[in-house]
Amino acid sequence: MRLKTLDLDESITQSIDTTFLKYMEGTQIRMSDNLSAEKTIWMKPQITAPQGSTIWAASTMRTISVVSHSDYMVQNKGYHQKNYTLDFLPLQEGRNHLFARYEFKVTSPDTVFYLKTNCSDKYLLDYLRLKIIDKANQNTVPNISFNQSQLSNASLPPNEEGYLLTIEGAMPYNTTEGQLQIEILSNEDSFDLTEIVGCEPVEYTDAYSPWKYGIIFKEKIFTSPHDHTNATINVRLMHHSESLNKSGTLRYFKVQILDNDQVVLEKKGWN
Numbered sequence: 001m002r003l004k005t006l007d008l009d010e011s012i013t014q015s016i017d018t019t020f021l022k023y024m025e026g027t028q029i030r031m032s033d034n035l036s037a038e039k040t041i042w043m044k045p046q047i048t049a050p051q052g053s054t055i056w057a058a059s060t061m062r063t064i065s066v067v068s069h070s071d072y073m074v075q076n077k078g079y080h081q082k083n084y085t086l087d088f089l090p091l092q093e094g095r096n097h098l099f100a101r102y103e104f105k106v107t108s109p110d111t112v113f114y115l116k117t118n119c120s121d122k123y124l125l126d127y128l129r130l131k132i133i134d135k136a137n138q139n140t141v142p143n144i145s146f147n148q149s150q151l152s153n154a155s156l157p158p159n160e161e162g163y164l165l166t167i168e169g170a171m172p173y174n175t176t177e178g179q180l181q182i183e184i185l186s187n188e189d190s191f192d193l194t195e196i197v198g199c200e201p202v203e204y205t206d207a208y209s210p211w212k213y214g215i216i217f218k219e220k221i222f223t224s225p226h227d228h229t230n231a232t233i234n235v236r237l238m239h240h241s242e243s244l245n246k247s248g249t250l251r252y253f254k255v256q257i258l259d260n261d262q263v264v265l266e267k268k269g270w271n
Contacts, residue, residue: 001053006042007076008035016043026056036061042072073114073185080189084182091175094243096234098168099128099180102193103135105162113186115151117167120178125149128169135161165193205238216253 004017014035018027035041041062047053057064073079086100119125130146136159156163167180184193208216216237237244237251244251250270257265 002046133164
Protein backbone atom coordinates (compact mmCIF):
# COMPACT_ATOMS: atom_id res chain seq x y z
CA MET A 1 0.00 0.00 0.00
CA ARG A 2 1.10 3.54 -0.71
CA LEU A 3 -0.23 6.51 1.28
CA LYS A 4 0.33 10.03 -0.03
CA THR A 5 -1.05 13.53 0.40
CA LEU A 6 -3.21 15.24 -2.23
CA ASP A 7 -4.08 18.77 -3.32
CA LEU A 8 -1.32 20.53 -1.40
CA ASP A 9 -0.60 24.15 -2.15
CA GLU A 10 2.78 24.92 -3.70
CA SER A 11 3.73 26.93 -0.63
CA ILE A 12 3.59 23.80 1.58
CA THR A 13 7.02 22.24 1.83
CA GLN A 14 6.14 19.02 3.65
CA SER A 15 4.33 16.14 1.97
CA ILE A 16 3.60 12.56 2.97
CA ASP A 17 4.45 9.64 0.72
CA THR A 18 4.77 6.36 2.63
CA THR A 19 4.85 2.81 1.30
CA PHE A 20 3.87 -0.30 3.27
CA LEU A 21 5.28 -3.60 2.01
CA LYS A 22 4.73 -6.02 4.90
CA TYR A 23 1.80 -7.60 6.69
CA MET A 24 0.70 -5.65 9.79
CA GLU A 25 3.26 -2.92 9.07
CA GLY A 26 2.83 0.43 10.79
CA THR A 27 4.45 3.83 10.93
CA GLN A 28 4.23 7.12 12.81
CA ILE A 29 3.70 10.26 10.77
CA ARG A 30 4.64 13.66 12.21
CA MET A 31 3.20 16.76 10.59
CA SER A 32 5.32 19.86 10.89
CA ASP A 33 5.87 23.21 9.23
CA ASN A 34 2.87 24.65 7.41
CA LEU A 35 1.28 21.25 6.70
CA SER A 36 -0.04 20.99 10.24
CA ALA A 37 -1.73 24.38 9.83
CA GLU A 38 -3.93 23.13 6.97
CA LYS A 39 -7.63 22.93 7.84
CA THR A 40 -8.06 19.65 5.95
CA ILE A 41 -5.32 17.27 4.88
CA TRP A 42 -6.32 14.88 2.12
CA MET A 43 -4.52 11.55 1.88
CA LYS A 44 -5.03 8.88 -0.75
CA PRO A 45 -4.30 5.18 -0.13
CA GLN A 46 -3.32 3.15 -3.20
CA ILE A 47 -3.94 -0.50 -2.38
CA THR A 48 -3.36 -3.72 -4.29
CA ALA A 49 -5.07 -6.41 -2.23
CA PRO A 50 -7.03 -9.08 -4.12
CA GLN A 51 -8.29 -10.61 -0.85
CA GLY A 52 -9.15 -7.35 0.91
CA SER A 53 -7.36 -5.03 3.31
CA THR A 54 -7.78 -3.22 6.62
CA ILE A 55 -6.32 0.13 7.66
CA TRP A 56 -5.99 1.28 11.28
CA ALA A 57 -5.43 5.00 11.71
CA ALA A 58 -5.44 7.21 14.82
CA SER A 59 -4.51 10.81 15.55
CA THR A 60 -3.88 12.93 18.64
CA MET A 61 -4.81 16.21 17.00
CA ARG A 62 -7.37 15.60 14.23
CA THR A 63 -10.48 13.63 13.41
CA ILE A 64 -9.85 11.01 10.73
CA SER A 65 -12.72 10.15 8.41
CA VAL A 66 -13.07 8.14 5.21
CA VAL A 67 -14.53 9.89 2.15
CA SER A 68 -15.52 7.99 -0.97
CA HIS A 69 -13.92 8.87 -4.30
CA SER A 70 -17.27 10.12 -5.62
CA ASP A 71 -17.87 12.46 -2.67
CA TYR A 72 -14.32 13.76 -2.87
CA MET A 73 -14.58 14.58 -6.57
CA VAL A 74 -18.00 16.25 -6.19
CA GLN A 75 -17.17 18.29 -3.07
CA ASN A 76 -13.57 19.28 -3.82
CA LYS A 77 -13.18 19.14 -7.59
CA GLY A 78 -16.64 20.35 -8.64
CA TYR A 79 -17.37 17.20 -10.67
CA HIS A 80 -20.91 16.20 -11.61
CA GLN A 81 -22.18 12.75 -10.69
CA LYS A 82 -24.73 10.77 -12.70
CA ASN A 83 -25.94 7.21 -12.15
CA TYR A 84 -27.53 4.70 -14.52
CA THR A 85 -29.10 1.31 -13.83
CA LEU A 86 -29.79 -1.59 -16.17
CA ASP A 87 -31.26 -5.04 -15.59
CA PHE A 88 -30.15 -8.24 -17.28
CA LEU A 89 -31.75 -11.65 -17.65
CA PRO A 90 -30.07 -14.94 -16.65
CA LEU A 91 -26.89 -15.41 -18.68
CA GLN A 92 -25.42 -18.59 -20.08
CA GLU A 93 -21.90 -19.72 -19.26
CA GLY A 94 -19.29 -18.85 -21.88
CA ARG A 95 -21.73 -16.97 -24.10
CA ASN A 96 -20.92 -13.42 -25.14
CA HIS A 97 -23.52 -10.94 -23.98
CA LEU A 98 -24.03 -7.26 -24.79
CA PHE A 99 -25.29 -5.67 -21.59
CA ALA A 100 -25.85 -2.14 -22.88
CA ARG A 101 -24.91 0.38 -25.53
CA TYR A 102 -24.82 4.13 -24.90
CA GLU A 103 -24.17 7.26 -26.93
CA PHE A 104 -22.32 10.28 -25.55
CA LYS A 105 -20.69 13.42 -26.88
CA VAL A 106 -17.51 15.24 -25.89
CA THR A 107 -17.94 18.97 -26.44
CA SER A 108 -14.64 20.25 -25.06
CA PRO A 109 -11.03 19.05 -25.20
CA ASP A 110 -10.86 19.71 -21.44
CA THR A 111 -13.61 17.19 -20.66
CA VAL A 112 -12.49 14.50 -18.19
CA PHE A 113 -14.66 11.69 -16.91
CA TYR A 114 -14.53 8.70 -14.59
CA LEU A 115 -16.68 5.63 -15.20
CA LYS A 116 -17.33 2.86 -12.71
CA THR A 117 -19.61 -0.16 -12.98
CA ASN A 118 -20.95 -2.29 -10.18
CA CYS A 119 -22.98 -5.48 -10.30
CA SER A 120 -25.37 -7.32 -8.02
CA ASP A 121 -22.97 -10.27 -8.48
CA LYS A 122 -19.55 -8.71 -7.87
CA TYR A 123 -17.69 -11.76 -9.23
CA LEU A 124 -18.93 -10.91 -12.72
CA LEU A 125 -17.08 -7.57 -12.79
CA ASP A 126 -13.83 -9.39 -13.68
CA TYR A 127 -15.49 -10.65 -16.87
CA LEU A 128 -16.85 -7.34 -18.16
CA ARG A 129 -15.29 -5.32 -20.95
CA LEU A 130 -15.83 -1.67 -21.85
CA LYS A 131 -15.50 -0.58 -25.46
CA ILE A 132 -15.50 3.00 -26.82
CA ILE A 133 -16.20 3.53 -30.52
CA ASP A 134 -15.57 6.79 -32.38
CA LYS A 135 -18.75 7.22 -34.47
CA ALA A 136 -17.06 9.69 -36.81
CA ASN A 137 -14.32 7.23 -37.77
CA GLN A 138 -15.71 3.85 -36.75
CA ASN A 139 -14.74 2.29 -40.09
CA THR A 140 -11.12 3.50 -40.02
CA VAL A 141 -10.16 3.95 -36.35
CA PRO A 142 -9.96 0.79 -34.20
CA ASN A 143 -12.23 0.51 -31.18
CA ILE A 144 -10.79 1.33 -27.78
CA SER A 145 -11.31 -1.72 -25.56
CA PHE A 146 -10.77 -1.87 -21.81
CA ASN A 147 -10.72 -5.32 -20.20
CA GLN A 148 -11.92 -3.87 -16.92
CA SER A 149 -15.08 -2.47 -15.38
CA GLN A 150 -13.93 1.10 -14.70
CA LEU A 151 -12.14 4.04 -16.30
CA SER A 152 -10.19 6.77 -14.53
CA ASN A 153 -9.28 10.25 -15.73
CA ALA A 154 -10.45 9.51 -19.28
CA SER A 155 -10.27 12.21 -21.96
CA LEU A 156 -11.36 12.03 -25.62
CA PRO A 157 -11.10 14.55 -28.47
CA PRO A 158 -14.40 16.26 -29.33
CA ASN A 159 -16.19 15.41 -32.58
CA GLU A 160 -19.57 16.08 -34.19
CA GLU A 161 -20.82 12.49 -34.32
CA GLY A 162 -20.01 11.53 -30.73
CA TYR A 163 -18.98 8.17 -29.29
CA LEU A 164 -20.50 4.81 -28.50
CA LEU A 165 -19.94 3.02 -25.20
CA THR A 166 -20.66 -0.70 -25.03
CA ILE A 167 -20.56 -2.98 -22.01
CA GLU A 168 -20.16 -6.66 -22.83
CA GLY A 169 -18.76 -9.86 -21.43
CA ALA A 170 -18.78 -13.66 -21.36
CA MET A 171 -19.80 -15.05 -17.99
CA PRO A 172 -17.81 -17.87 -16.30
CA TYR A 173 -20.96 -19.65 -15.10
CA ASN A 174 -24.73 -19.62 -15.57
CA THR A 175 -26.13 -16.62 -13.72
CA THR A 176 -29.47 -15.53 -12.37
CA GLU A 177 -31.04 -12.23 -13.35
CA GLY A 178 -29.23 -9.22 -11.98
CA GLN A 179 -28.51 -5.53 -12.22
CA LEU A 180 -25.63 -3.31 -13.33
CA GLN A 181 -25.03 0.14 -11.86
CA ILE A 182 -23.01 2.70 -13.80
CA GLU A 183 -21.56 5.79 -12.15
CA ILE A 184 -20.25 8.73 -14.18
CA LEU A 185 -18.17 11.58 -12.76
CA SER A 186 -17.32 14.42 -15.13
CA ASN A 187 -16.13 18.00 -14.94
CA GLU A 188 -18.77 18.87 -17.58
CA ASP A 189 -22.40 18.95 -16.46
CA SER A 190 -23.54 18.33 -20.05
CA PHE A 191 -21.70 14.98 -20.22
CA ASP A 192 -24.45 12.36 -20.34
CA LEU A 193 -25.05 8.79 -21.49
CA THR A 194 -28.02 8.13 -23.76
CA GLU A 195 -29.03 4.50 -23.92
CA ILE A 196 -29.56 2.89 -27.32
CA VAL A 197 -32.57 0.67 -26.83
CA GLY A 198 -32.14 -2.64 -28.63
CA CYS A 199 -34.44 -5.50 -29.45
CA GLU A 200 -34.87 -8.59 -27.33
CA PRO A 201 -32.30 -11.27 -28.28
CA VAL A 202 -33.49 -13.68 -30.95
CA GLU A 203 -31.88 -17.10 -31.27
CA TYR A 204 -31.81 -19.21 -34.43
CA THR A 205 -30.77 -22.86 -34.34
CA ASP A 206 -30.25 -25.00 -37.41
CA ALA A 207 -28.50 -28.26 -38.29
CA TYR A 208 -25.85 -28.42 -40.99
CA SER A 209 -23.82 -31.01 -42.85
CA PRO A 210 -20.28 -30.34 -44.12
CA TRP A 211 -20.07 -29.89 -47.89
CA LYS A 212 -17.46 -28.80 -50.44
CA TYR A 213 -18.19 -25.05 -50.28
CA GLY A 214 -17.89 -24.96 -46.49
CA ILE A 215 -20.99 -22.77 -46.00
CA ILE A 216 -22.69 -23.54 -42.70
CA PHE A 217 -25.64 -21.18 -43.17
CA LYS A 218 -26.70 -18.26 -45.34
CA GLU A 219 -29.59 -16.02 -44.33
CA LYS A 220 -31.02 -12.67 -45.39
CA ILE A 221 -30.89 -9.73 -42.99
CA PHE A 222 -33.49 -6.98 -43.27
CA THR A 223 -32.75 -3.54 -41.79
CA SER A 224 -34.53 -0.19 -41.76
CA PRO A 225 -33.81 1.98 -44.83
CA HIS A 226 -34.01 5.14 -42.69
CA ASP A 227 -32.79 4.41 -39.13
CA HIS A 228 -29.23 3.49 -38.22
CA THR A 229 -28.99 -0.19 -37.23
CA ASN A 230 -26.67 -1.62 -34.58
CA ALA A 231 -26.51 -5.38 -34.13
CA THR A 232 -24.56 -7.94 -32.14
CA ILE A 233 -24.23 -11.43 -33.57
CA ASN A 234 -22.96 -14.44 -31.61
CA VAL A 235 -22.27 -17.64 -33.53
CA ARG A 236 -21.60 -20.93 -31.74
CA LEU A 237 -20.98 -24.37 -33.20
CA MET A 238 -22.73 -27.09 -31.21
CA HIS A 239 -22.76 -30.87 -31.15
CA HIS A 240 -25.65 -32.60 -29.36
CA SER A 241 -26.56 -29.23 -27.75
CA GLU A 242 -23.07 -28.87 -26.28
CA SER A 243 -20.48 -26.32 -27.37
CA LEU A 244 -17.59 -27.90 -29.24
CA ASN A 245 -14.99 -26.22 -27.07
CA LYS A 246 -16.24 -28.12 -24.01
CA SER A 247 -15.12 -31.38 -25.64
CA GLY A 248 -11.78 -29.87 -26.62
CA THR A 249 -12.74 -29.67 -30.31
CA LEU A 250 -11.93 -26.39 -32.04
CA ARG A 251 -13.28 -25.23 -35.39
CA TYR A 252 -11.99 -22.15 -37.21
CA PHE A 253 -14.73 -20.31 -39.09
CA LYS A 254 -15.64 -16.86 -40.36
CA VAL A 255 -18.79 -14.77 -40.55
CA GLN A 256 -19.41 -12.48 -43.52
CA ILE A 257 -22.06 -9.84 -44.16
CA LEU A 258 -22.65 -9.07 -47.83
CA ASP A 259 -24.39 -6.18 -49.54
CA ASN A 260 -25.28 -6.96 -53.16
CA ASP A 261 -22.80 -9.85 -53.09
CA GLN A 262 -20.01 -7.56 -51.83
CA VAL A 263 -18.43 -8.34 -48.46
CA VAL A 264 -18.90 -5.33 -46.14
CA LEU A 265 -17.93 -7.02 -42.86
CA GLU A 266 -15.90 -10.13 -42.05
CA LYS A 267 -14.91 -11.62 -38.71
CA LYS A 268 -12.87 -14.76 -38.10
CA GLY A 269 -12.38 -16.84 -34.97
CA TRP A 270 -12.60 -20.15 -33.18
CA ASN A 271 -15.79 -21.64 -31.81
